[in-house]
Amino acid sequence: MVSGLKFDHAGGVLSNPFIVRKAAVLGAGVMGAQIAAHLVNANIETLLFELSAESGNPDANVLKAINRLNKQDPSPLSVIDRASCIEPANYEQHLEKLGECDLVIEAITERLELKSELYEKVAPYLNNQAILASNTSGLSINQLAAAVPEALRPRFCGIHFFNPPRYMYLVELIPGKQSDQGVLDALESFLVTSLGKGVIHAKDTPNFVANRVGVFSMLATMHHARQFGLNFSLVDKLTGRLIGRPKSATFRTADLVGLDVLTHVVQTMQNSLTEDPWHAHYAVPDWLQRLVNQGALGQKSGKGVYQKQGKEIHVLNPDTDTYQLAQNEVDSEIEALLKQKDPVARFVALHDHPHPQARFLWAIHRDLFHYCAVHLESIAHNARDLDLAIRWGFGWQRGPFEIWQAAGWNTLAGWIAADIAAGKAMAATPLPAWVQVVGQSAAQGVHAQEGSYAPVANNLQPRSQLPVYRRQLFPDRLVGEERVYGETILETDALRMWHTGDQIAIVSFKTKKHTIDNLVLQGMQQVITEAERHFRALVIWQTEPPFSLGANLQKAAEKPKTEVSQAPLAPPAPPSAFDLFIRKFKKSAQSTILQAARSLDIADKLMAGKLAEVEVMIAHFQQISQQLRYSMIPTVAAVDNMALGGGCEFVMHCDRAVATLETYIGLVEAGVGLLPAGGGCKEFALRAARNAIDGDPFLYLKHYFQTVAMAQLAKSAEHAKALHYLQPADVVVMNRLELLHIAKAQALALAETGYRPPLRPREIVVAGATGAATIKSNMVNLLEGGFISEHDYLIGSKIAHVMCGGDIVAGSRVDEEWLLKLERTAFIELLATEKTQDRIAHTLKTGKPLRN
Structure with a gap:
């Protein structure tokens, strides 16, 4: 046990808790800068290191990375001014500052030799309690640990954030052979509560759990799209929300994560998994390699599998390397069967249907289930970790084993085995023996109320007993688990x-x-x-x-x-x-x-x-x-x-x-031509009065008005x-x-x-007609400049009228019921207007705002 990280598992007492007073991120690339951003989102003082600039300010490179955070959409920062809380640093001038840090996360380029050189450089400056973690997406933690001093290895591990770190729930925690369990427990607790993450433990295998399974699923989808002659946009329609996955589905997801990133992950699998039964399929498709060579890397470059041409979305035709208008019409019969609520009936229909779209969908599920079953023992500790990794990391509604179990474990296992024997599957390896064993259990699958199947122990493994998880009264439920809300x-x-x-x-x-x-x-x-x-x-x-x-x-x-x-x-x-x-x-x-x-x-x-x-x-x-x-x-x-x-x-x-x-x-409400009338305008008027300086609420009210009116x-x-x-x-x-x-x-x-x-406020000081007139005068300038319409002006005037307390003298004192009555009246007056009704109807019909 590492000194200072004593953990009482029985009683749940952290006698000398791991507290991150300050953290450092090594590497200010896309992931490093965003990890630093999320650390400051969590109110953690953070240093961000990058190489010194060749000329001028040595911190120019890292400052550029910090400034980029303010321009990204969606924002990595909870509020824009958090960027200023990230302290810039470089390796030539500021290594001594690492001694102040309790957690150091390395996030540089995915090259073993570069990471090893960096560890040798920074290790002498770390204090004897600090944890050093690599944000690698697939390199061996044990190989990386070889470059870490012996004394530091118990405090070294892998910590794989998913992109973008602020929004993606999953973090994979990967121990090395010498990682201390107390360190891992303390780090997991920190990740869960302080950074808000869902942690799964991965084994030290290439690409770990989520990327290993998720990228294989993408490769299988690409393989079968080619086999069944389906275009990319149709495949995305079939593999998105219709089957419980994000709308971005397969090819749009590739564009979002970056085609270069996807290519790197696939190449890692190809180089590292030479004995894998699916090794022949760990190959970057020719069309994908051509896009990467051209610099068409997806969303970040403005062109990838998809390209926007004017207002139209075009998709790559891999046969001609040209873009054409996206076509994604799903066969009506296939769409209807996918919308069946009963997963057993849905899979029976998919398996038996002769349409190419149904055969494609069965094939991608069959090969995914087969792959997960064969590799579960080597990549994850139990079926729960694999399923949650895919749910949290790739946004699927259910993980692979959950889908299999819900659709009828034994029936699907029989179909998979038959397809393997017939040479229809992507690999000839038979299903492992445990598949039949869990099929004969009471749960008829890998998940039950008692836990999830762990192949090494050949039993059901319960959820983690770390004290931090006692704070999760209702954790994400898996198929096979019952849930009663009190x-x-x-x-x-x-x-x-x-x-x-x-x-x-x-x-x-x-x-x-x-x-x-x-x-x-x-x-x-x-x-x-x-x-x-x-x-x-x-x-x-x-x-x-x-x-x-x-x-x-x-x-x-x-x-x-x-x-x-x-x-x-x-x-x-x-x-x-x-x-x-x-x-x-x-x-x-x-x-x-x-x-x-x-x-x-x-x-x-x-x-x-x-x-x-x-x-x-x-x-x-x-x-x-x-x-x-x-x-x-x-x-x-x-x-x-x-x-x-x-x-x-x-x-x-x-x-x-x-x-x-x-x-x-x-x-x-103003977005559809109305105003808040459930007490929202009243509440802002009341808050302005409470904060009023020298009895004048207008200083605050003008900001509150802008929030509501916009x-x-x-x-x-x-x-x-x-x-x-x-x-x-x-x-x-x-x-x-x-x-x-x-x-x-x-x-x-x-x-x-x-x-x-x-106590109910009896005297709320309001800005009155004078305050409303001031707001309206500002809106007149916007109206005359063409920035707002006449109806926008009417809506804003009604909001100002209510929030300022109506047509009364500035400084008058009213009660809450006075303001609530103004809200009700103004809401109904706006709702009665033809233009507000048109706005509501248009937005509901088209999903777009109407300027009228």
Whole structure:
């Protein structure tokens, strides 16, 4: 055991904990700079090293890398000013500073000799407690360790982040033969809680687990696309969301990660795995090599498998090396069978169907299952690690073994064996004997409630018992594992109130995307009442993301249902962090407006004269927001992913918000021609009054107005604090799986103070007509310059009118109900306009904003 890293596994006590006060990243390339960015996202002082510039400022190279972080989209930084927190360094002047660092991550070029030279250079400067880790994507950790001094080897290991490090959940932890287990446990705990990562342990084999399996799957897909004569864009349609993978699927994913990076990984497999049964397929296709030779490396070079020509997307034809308009029409019969909910029926149909698209899909699954079964023992410790590596690293909804098990383990095993015997598979190696053994188990597969199959031990291996995982009350569930979310207190069609055996009540919505309708509002009234009577605090937490896409006005006129049932809540499908990264940040402004329109979901019948019912719902919404604010017990919003419109307003009215770093929150109603009316405008007016200097709230209010009028969406929880959607006391959580644990702890801490709700403000100082006029005068300049339309001006004027307190004298004092009434009135007035209705309808139809 390494001194200073003593770990009590039995009692879970870290007697002398591993604390990262300062970290260093060696190498300011794409990955190194982004790892440094994520370290400062986690509030860790970070040094970023790079070679000295040949002339001028020695730190010019590293400063250039840091400056690039501000220009990348999606941003590696939680807020832009975090880049200034990265301390630049070079190897000639600053090696002594490494002595201050508890963790040093090497992230230079993937060449063994260069990494070895660097270790020899930096090792003398490391303190005797520091951990040195290589962010290699596939080089042997034991070969790298040979260049590390003997005394340092227990504190050396591999730590493989996936690109982009901020957004990708997976980190592979790879020990060397001399790595100390205490070091690995301490580092894993740090990665999980402080950096918010999902850690899997990989064996020291080429490309480890995720890249080994994921890249083979891509190679198999390319092989069978050629075999069945399918074009690249059609293959992406077939291997994307239709089969539970990200929309980027196969070839678009290659463009995103970089064709040069993909080529390097394939070549590593080709050079290192010469005895592998699939070695003949570890080859870079000719068309791919030609693209790399031309510098067509994918998204980063603007050209790869895909190329945008004007507004059209063109795809490579590998036979002619020319680009043509993408064609991805999936056969209607194949699409229908892929949409079957029963995985057993789906795979039976795929296996038996004669269409080339079905034969292709069966072939890529067959060879993937075959590959994973043969290699599981050599690359991973158990089936769980392999499946989670692919889910977290490649964004699949289910891992390979999960898909196999859900579709009928024994039936598919028989089909695979038959295809191997018939010479249809990509390799002739038979399935290992353990495949039949687990097929005869009660679980009929590799995953069960007790654990996941480990070939070396030939048993089910339970999840890690490290104390850090006790913070994950509901970890990502695998096929074969049961999930029960506590004990039900009450349940309606719209929500469920439950607890985990303590004095904290939890409420989770059941509506699509957790939108808020009359049934949710009615249920929340019951929940708050019940929680005040029998519990010490209330937490709003969703069993799956998003937190809430806001108000659903479609059901405003529907009669609420009052039945309460005790039926258990169905376990959710796991979220895909990779899919979130791909989808949410390509066109964030457009996405914000589209989500706003969908969350409002205003039906044609409301456009035709049901505005009175909408106003009743808005009043009810405001009432619930106020009940959250003034409840006799503390209320905590546990927020992950999107919290838009009314969802954001619920968050703003809770006593405390606990939000994951990847929380995207905003009052986005202006994007579809409306304004926040669930208390959001009122809340900003109240915050401006509280912060007022010399009694004038306008200094703050003008910034809050801009946030609301521009429908600004926070691109992280830290950004949400900068936009004032979240308060300074609100807590940012790095790991989404720890969110509920921390939210409950915050709720209990508030309760332990002898909690009393805040006093209702009787005198809120407002900016009045003068403040609104100042805002409008600025908008007139934008209107005359053609930057906004007349309807934009109307929307902004209504927002200013509400947030400034209406047509009253500046400095007047009002109460909350005054502001809430202004919200309701302005919302209905905008909803009644033809142009707002057109905006909503257009956005719902096209997915794009309308300027009218």
